[in-house]
Amino acid sequence: MIGTLNLPAQFRLDLPFQQDASGRFLPWIIALMVYLAAMGGIGLIWLSDALNQWNASLASSLTLQVPADVSQPRIEMALGALKQTKGVVSARLLQPEETSKLLQPWLGNSVAVATLPLPHLVDIRIDPQATIDYTTLRQQLDSIVPNAQLDNNRSWLGTVRDFAVRIEGVITAGVIAVTALIVAIIIFAARIGLAIHRSVIELLHLLGARDAYIARQFQVHALSLGLRGGVIGGAAAALTVMVLGPAGRMLELPMPINTHGLLDWRIWLLIVVVGLAAGGIAMATARITVLRQLARMP
Amino acid sequence: MVRLENIGKRYGTDAEILHDVSLKLDDGGFYFLTGSSGAGKTTLLKIIYLAERPSHGLVTLFDTDTSAADRATHTALRRRIGIVFQDFRLVEHLSVRDNVALPLRIAGAPEREIRENVPELLGWMGLEGKLDFRPATLSGGEQQRVAIARAIVRRPDLLIADEPTGNVDDEIAMLLVRVFERINKLGTTVLIATHDVAFARQFSHRRYHIDRGVVSIASEAADADMA
Numbered sequence: 001m002i003g004t005l006n007l008p009a010q011f012r013l014d015l016p017f018q019q020d021a022s023g024r025f026l027p028w029i030i031a032l033m034v035y036l037a038a039m040g041g042i043g044l045i046w047l048s049d050a051l052n053q054w055n056a057s058l059a060s061s062l063t064l065q066v067p068a069d070v071s072q073p074r075i076e077m078a079l080g081a082l083k084q085t086k087g088v089v090s091a092r093l094l095q096p097e098e099t100s101k102l103l104q105p106w107l108g109n110s111v112a113v114a115t116l117p118l119p120h121l122v123d124i125r126i127d128p129q130a131t132i133d134y135t136t137l138r139q140q141l142d143s144i145v146p147n148a149q150l151d152n153n154r155s156w157l158g159t160v161r162d163f164a165v166r167i168e169g170v171i172t173a174g175v176i177a178v179t180a181l182i183v184a185i186i187i188f189a190a191r192i193g194l195a196i197h198r199s200v201i202e203l204l205h206l207l208g209a210r211d212a213y214i215a216r217q218f219q220v221h222a223l224s225l226g227l228r229g230g231v232i233g234g235a236a237a238a239l240t241v242m243v244l245g246p247a248g249r250m251l252e253l254p255m256p257i258n259t260h261g262l263l264d265w266r267i268w269l270l271i272v273v274v275g276l277a278a279g280g281i282a283m284a285t286a287r288i289t290v291l292r293q294l295a296r297m298p
Numbered sequence: 299m300v301r302l303e304n305i306g307k308r309y310g311t312d313a314e315i316l317h318d319v320s321l322k323l324d325d326g327g328f329y330f331l332t333g334s335s336g337a338g339k340t341t342l343l344k345i346i347y348l349a350e351r352p353s354h355g356l357v358t359l360f361d362t363d364t365s366a367a368d369r370a371t372h373t374a375l376r377r378r379i380g381i382v383f384q385d386f387r388l389v390e391h392l393s394v395r396d397n398v399a400l401p402l403r404i405a406g407a408p409e410r411e412i413r414e415n416v417p418e419l420l421g422w423m424g425l426e427g428k429l430d431f432r433p434a435t436l437s438g439g440e441q442q443r444v445a446i447a448r449a450i451v452r453r454p455d456l457l458i459a460d461e462p463t464g465n466v467d468d469e470i471a472m473l474l475v476r477v478f479e480r481i482n483k484l485g486t487t488v489l490i491a492t493h494d495v496a497f498a499r500q501f502s503h504r505r506y507h508i509d510r511g512v513v514s515i516a517s518e519a520a521d522a523d524m525a
Contacts, residue, residue, distance in 0.1 A: 014400060016391040203387050206349055207448075208377030209404045210370070295369075 014204060015197045015214075017221045022189040029185055030229025030278050031236065033178045038237035038274045040171045040178075045266055047171075051164050058153040064091075064122035064141065065149040075120060078144045082122070085137055087130030094121040182226075182278060186285040189225075190218055194293050201294075211294040218286040226282030230275030237271050299325045299456060299487050300346060305355035307341055307511075315341050316511045319355070323456070323489060328482045330498040331491040332516060333508035339491040340384065342508060343460050346489070347379050348372050360455065377405055380449035380486075382459035386441050388433035394420065394444050395429040401452045416451065423447050423477075438465055446474070450481055457481060459490045463497060471497060 017023055064082070066075055075093060082091035094102075099121055126132060134152060141148050194201065204214055300323040307316040315338050323329055333339045344350040345357060348364060357364045359375050367375070380401075388397050398420060399412045420429060423443045433441055442462065449457060459478065463471035475490070482488045492498055495516075498505055505516035 012403065014389060014392065014396075014403075016389075019391070199387075200389055202349070203389070204400075204404065205373075206347060206376060206381060207401045207404050208373055210373050213404055 013217050013220060015193075015200055015217050015221075017193070017197075017217075020193060020196060022192060023221075023225065026185065026189055026225045027228035027232060030182060030226055030282065031232035033182050034230050034233025034274055034278045035236045035240075037175050037178045037278075038234060038271050039240060040175045041270045041274060042237065042241060042267055044168060044171050045264070045270065047164055047167060051161065054157065054160065058157050060126055060128045061153070062124040062126060063151045063153070064124060065151065066120040066122065066145050067147050068117040068119050070120065070145050070148075074145050075122075078141055078148065079122065081140055081144060082124055082137075085132065085140075087127050087132045089125040089127055091122055091124045094123055179281060182281050183285045186222055186226075186282045187289045190222070190286045190289040191293065193218060193221075194290060201297075205297070211291055214294060215287050215290040218290045219283045222282040222286035223279050226279035227275070229282075230278040233278070234271040234275040237274075238267075241267055299323050299327070299360065300489075301356075301358040302342075302345070303356040303358075305342075305345060305352045305357065307338075307345065307350065307353050314353070314511060316345075316352070316513075319508075319511070319513045321506055321513055323487055325455075325487060326482070326485055327487050328479065328501075328503040329487075329489045330501070330503055330505040330516075331489060331508060332495045332498050332505055333491075333493065335493055337508045338511045339493075339508055340460055342513070343458055343489070343491055346456075347381050347458050348376055377401075377452070378455040380452065380454035380457045382442075382445050382449045382457070382462050384460040384464065386433075386445040388441060388444055388448075390433055393430045393432060394425060394436070397433065397444055398447045398451050401448060405452060419447050419451055420444075439470060442466065442474070446477065450486070453484070454486055456487045456489070459488070461492055462490060463492055463494065468497070472500075475501065 064078065066078065079091050079093060082088050096118075099118055102121075103118070134150065138150050141150060201214055300321075302319055302321050305316055305319040306314055308314040319342060331339055331342065341350065345352050346359070348359070351365070360378060362371060362375060364372065364375065389400065392400070395416055399416050402412050402415070417426070417429060420426060423446065425440060425443055425447070428436060428440060428444075433444065436444065442465070446459075446462070449459070457478065462474055462478075466474065478488050478490060490498075495507070498516075507514050507516035
């Protein structure tokens with residue numbers, strides 16, 4: 001004997017989907033797809049944040065490299081010239097220990113940095129809104145300190161931007177591939193479902209069911225599978241972000257993953273949207289597939 | 299109500315199963331379709347309840363030429379027909395209550411109406427204690443009554459029963475025909491297919507007989523020949 005469940009008519013299933021093997025493995029496959037799509041999206045957010053951070057810091061700074069053998073008075077003259085330049089907010093000569101710290105990731109602690117003929121570095125802060133004539137400034141500095149190099153970081157930032165655009169392209173292609181895979185899996189599952197339940201579908205037709213009535217059964221089932229996959233995949237993505245936060249801090253990763261983590265509302269929004277989208281895509285795919293197949297039946 | 303004109307049916311290149319079948323079922327009539335196993339009864343019924351299309355000929359249901367009708371019209375016509383299948387075709391994972399409610403839900407009937415009417419009908423069929431049972435747990439006779447309840451729950455204009463008396467003893471078979479007669483009195487046209495000519499002869503209803511795909515109006519003489 002079985003109890004009755006008073007579900008709303010649009011969610012009531014006449015077809016025995018719970019007996020299908022697809023109901024057991026599909027949510028996990030969709031979960032994996034959702035996880036990959038969510039992590040791809042989160043990666044895009046982090047990459048965009050990192051670019052913006054770098055852009056903001058580099059747009060307001062310049063670096064002047066002065067050869068190691070240049071005398072202190074000439075350096076002072078160069079600093080004076082910089083401070084008088086319109087748009088320059090400050091110019092400060094980095095101390096040897098600061099330069100050493102910058103080189104530490106490459107040279108380590110064991111090397112006696114002080115003994116190396118390192119160039120002097122001048123950290124220049126500029127007003128990002130100001131227009132600086134770099135050609136004139138370079139000529140002026142060259143007349144004071146020959147062979148000094150004024151680096152406005154733009155070529156480096158351009159390279160990073162180009163690289164980031166490529167990474168964004170790869171991630172976007174990955175998300176599109178994942179979406180296509182969900183569509184393909186649902187089409188496959190819907191066709192198998194139609195074959196498995198053919199006798200009940202024929203019965204429903206003979207009892208006067210419209211194609212839309214039968215398609216709705218598959219839609220509801222696909223929505224349920226998609227949402228289950230969405231919840232599992234979304235939870236896994238949230239867990240990953242949670243773990244990556246402390247890990248990022250521990251490894252001192254130069255990305256914003258160690259700053260916001262799950263406190264970033266955009267991450268939550270993305271996970272929810274991707275999870276719901278999985279359900280929506282699964283539902284729409286099932287509906288279209290089933291309606292097309294049913295139209296071929298007598 | 300139902301008019302078949304020169305219906306023929308063959309599957310692929312096989313021999314024709316039905317040959318130039320013509321018959322007419324009037325509104326409110328009660329008919330038997332007799333014929334031995336393999337004579338073409340089920341194929342003929344399938345054509346009437348729109349599960350099959352004839353290879354040639356004209357099928358008119360409720361004044362609608364079905365060959366010219368679109369998919370939506372076929373669905374509308376099917377909703378006016380109740381079918382008791384030979385093998386019952388109950389949905390195994392649904393309860394007795396939900397099996398009988400199926401035609402109502404398909405037609406979009408309100409749940410309140412389903413909650414009231416389905417138990418009442420099942421009570422009338424003597425299944426009041428079996429509402430939440432699954433078909434597999436019922437006896438053959440009980441499953442048959444569920445199938446009949448599902449066929450009549452929407453008060454169809456035409457009720458078709460394929461061998462409803464095939465698997466029951468004479469007493470139950472007689473009771474079933476009495477049930478169909480009560481439904482017929484409410485205005486439903488009834489067509490019962492049976493291989494048992496002698497059983498059908500016990501009633502005064504009009505009989506069609508099918509033999510090797512050819513349908514004729516049965517007569518006492520024909521029955522005698524059959525015997």
